[in-house]
Amino acid sequence: MSQLKSMLNRVIWSWKPESNREAGDAIVKNFLLHWFPHRVSIKSLSWGYSFWLGTISFTLFLILCVTGVALMFFYVPSVERAYWSVKDIEFAISFGGFLRALHRVAAHLMVGLVFIHMFRVFYTNAYQKGTFKKSARPLNWVLGVILLVLTLLLSFTGYLLPWDQLAFWAITVGTSIASAVPLIGQSIREFILGGTIIGQSTLIRFYVLHVFFLPLILFFIIAWHMWRVRKDGGLAAMEQVREESETSETTDLSEVKSKSYALMGIAKGTSVHIYDRQILNSKNSLDSSPHLIRRLSIAIIFTLLISSVLALMFGAPLEEPANPNLTPNPAKAPWYFLGLQELVSYSAFIGGVLVPGLAVLGLMLIPWMDRENKRVGRWLKGMSEIKWMIVGAIFGTVTTCLSIVIGIQLPSREILGSVFSNQIWFDLLNPATGLLIAMVILYFAILKISGSSRKASIALFTCFVMAFIILTIVGTWLRGPNWDFFWPWQPWPEMPVKL
Amino acid sequence: MNSETKRDKIISVDRILLAVAGLLFAGISVATIINDITPEWKYYQAEFKDYAAKVADEAALDKIPSGIQQIWAEDIDRVDRCITCHQGIFWPGLENAPQPYTTHPDLSIFASHPAEDYGCSICHGGQGYSVDYLGAHGYVKFWEEPLLAAAVASDYNISEKNALVEINCNICHRYERQTAGMEYINDAKNLIQDKACWGCHVINGSGGTIGPDLNYVGDKHAENLDWNNFSGFESVFNWHIMHFDEPAQIVPGTVMPKMGLQTRDRQALAMLMMSWKDTDFPTKYIPGFAQKEELRPEEKEKREKLLTGDGAFFIEKGCFVCHSVQAFGIESPTEKGPDLTFALDDTRVRFRQTLQEFVFDPSQSGTMSIIFGAKIVLTDEEKWELINILTKANHIYKTQQDINN
Secondary structure (H helix, E strand, C coil), rough: CHHHHHHHHHHHHCCCCCCHHHHHHHHCCCHHHHCCCCEHHHHHHHHHHHHCCHHHHHCCCCHHHHHHHHCCCCCCCCCHHHHHHHHHHHHHCHHHHHHHHHHHHHHHHHHHHHHHHHHHHHHHHCCCCCCCCCCHHHHHHHHHHHHHHHHHHHHHHHHHHCCHHHHHHHHHHHHHHCCCCCCCCCHHHHHHHHHCCCCCCHHHHHHHHHHHHHHHHHHHHHHHHHHHHHHCCCHHHHHHHHHHHHCCCCCCCCEEEEEEEEHHHHHCCCCEEEEEEECCCCCCEEEEHHHHHHHHHHHHHHHHHHHHHHHCCCCCCCCCCCCCCCCCCCCCCHHHHHHHHHHHHHHHHHHHHHHHHHHHHHHHHHHHCCCCCCCEEEECCHHHHHHHHHHHHHHHHHHHHHHHHHHHHCHHHHHHHHHHCCCCHHHEEEEEEEHHHHHHHHHHHHHHCCCCHHHHHHHHHHHHHHHHHHHHHHHCCCHHHCCCCCCCCCCCCCCEECC | CHHHHHHHHHHHHHHHHHHHHHHHHHHHHHHHHHHHHHHHHHHHHHHHHHHHHHHHCCHHHHHCCCCCEEEECCCCHHHHCCHHHHCCCCCCCCCCCCCCCCCCCCCCHHHHCCHHCCCCHHCCCCCCCCHHHHHHHCCCCCCCCCCCCHHCCCCCCCCCCCHHHHHHHHHHHCCCCCCCCCCCHHHHHHHHHHHHHCHHEEEECCCCCCCCCCCHHHHHHHCCCCCCCCCCCCEHHHHHHHHHCCCCCHHHCCCCCCCCCCCCHHHHHHHHHHHHCCCCHHHHCCCCCCCCCCCHHHHHHHHHHHCCCCCHHHHHHCCCCCCCCCCCCCHHCCCCCCHHHHHHHHHHHHHHCCCHHHHHHHHHHHHHHHHHHHHHCCCCCHHHHHHHHHHHHHHHHHHHHHHHC
8 A cells, every 4th residue: 555655656746855955945946836925915815805807817718728729629720611610519529519608708708807807906096006115016007908908819819710700700890990000001901811801811810829829928928917916015905904004003013034035044044035014914814725725716616607607508609601792781890899890980090090009008008197106906985086987987978979979960971071072081070089089188177177197097097998888889789780870679670581 | 893703704604605616516517518418319319219110120220320420422512410310311111200210202312312422401401510400400590501391381382392402403403404303493494495584694604694694693692682672571582582573573673574474483483593503513413514625616527527427436436546547537646556447458467357257356456355345345236337337448448549540
């Protein structure tokens, strides 16, 4: 028995430390043991502060990797075979339909949750530097925005792969937006497509990006993003924990050795030490193992659970095979781009180039637009902050709805067309431009009134979120054939069938 | 709440949550597995054994395959999994069993259309890839080829319940003037000639240009048709039916005359329209498909001349590849063998045989014994014909010689 055990040990764990020093070093060098801090504050652990959105997004990414690799064994990235290999996955492969549905559900959830994760970070003011030494939270916010863009690109490239009508035309609409870039637009589109039309070269390009390059880049930036969380002193909620512990009478404010780069050195006092005040104590924190690990497991399992249930409930659709000669009406981009498509319907340049460009740039610059560095790691609280959120929400709703109404009611092309003949005027004078200018005015007006860049940012961000949500809803549910407006209770004209 | 009890609460609630999560996860895993291992087709395969037991012995029953079954017709790139459930298709004796266990109503069709070369959906429609009832029969969104079954025929009040299958028959049989068993399409083809539709339309590659080209009209999608003046069930098939009734009502301003067609004629013509599709099937699947090169006028004249008269025999049988026959004006492109004009004398000189002996036993000549043995196998009748023609050739030559002298 003991022989069997030692044999088993040799197979699964061959290394035995020769000395205490080697044993200690092995622990210090072990990545998994250092993923989490040894203690975690109750505040960071709570469901209600972060909603664990980052963890859930990462779990979804892992689900996508696993299901994606499984699907790669069956999917054929060729124009002739792609659609039919997806049919095979759907009908003839064990768990094929489930895998595909899970992959799709997880992809949509990931896009949604990454957005919501960003909202959470914004409204908890967690992009600010805070008071920790060497904290670089603004950098981590920028990494987060890059991750958001990469997530969208991953979803977008995956959209083409089934090679059905939905895929083909969503990518047609999506990539045609690129051609609205002045001067080099057509070249950019050709670069993306690998030609002038969506064909085999586009499919293989999107496939390689989707299964290799984008996930690889995403993985490394996620790793960087998580590492920064540790380096920045944990979740921004730690700012609050630190403040509370410092004002508490029982806390010992003297600095203690808190970190070293050689474990044995701490005991012997021969290593570089970092002295810091002990923020976490037995009252405001718990051991990471098992309490953080347990909660992590709960979050991961529930993510798996909910996405599996959704996958069982809603299979992934597969429309008719892609037909370049037959445009479905309406042809729509993936849902997260429908807000942009709505704006593109007014002006391709404003909606497809200027707005998304400014939105990404604006999001990245938030930590530098607002450098107040107050109330870091706290949810909005009190009328002084919530007031501006409400103002932003109302302003966003009103201006967005107004611009849509103007877009529908005023035949601006006919009116403007009688005065101007140059396309530039249509690009300059349209509801999308109006919306953009209204947001800029909102920001500076509130900056002036409240004298606070945080409050102005809250209003602007909320206004942007409302505009995004409303435009997406309109693009998804209220736009029918010919991009005409339909109320939810108005049926779309039905397309005749073949037989 | 003091911090101790808060911590204790987190720990105890989390333990319960983890347990619940684990249990639910186990539950969903079981549900997923059950969902995967209990497809409808397994039920049908189990049932089939009961019906098969009535007409087959133990040994045959043991050979019934299980699992997803498919026919892959490679030439036409079709995968049909219909036989996963329709396991009795090739079993005589189950004619009266309920669907999906029934024998194919016309087993003789497989002699000319082997299932392994054609599959099922090429004739019957439906979605061959699918293995569930609605999906396989094509009664789902995003699949445009429904099973051409009685249910669809009755939607259009077509009296012959299997008539719609003729649409798919005619995808291959389009160039045949009349095809056995395709009553509707045959009638429609007659109408095309009676009403001289080719006067205005391009049909099967030729015709007038007053109306639209109908060569591939079956590929037209609903989006390509005018629905503004249409009332009734909106389908491409129905559009054609209504359009044949009152062309001007469906397409205002059209010059297409009203033909005064009966309901059945309109249905038949609409079926013909639906069948004219472009395909990438190999031409061997398309009877009557004309494969011919274009000839210059002088070449055409020469070939026609060669194919008439006594010399035609050598062209038809392929002798002219190696042998010229001067007497009939036949020039061999290779001239590998001697001119057959002199065969009557040649056999005597070279093989010491009469022509008759040589034709019936060419063993003296290695090449000709292979040719007559395997390549150009002649019946006795043909051999006599050959001897007669060659004698005649010799005679013609000699007569000419006499005249010349």
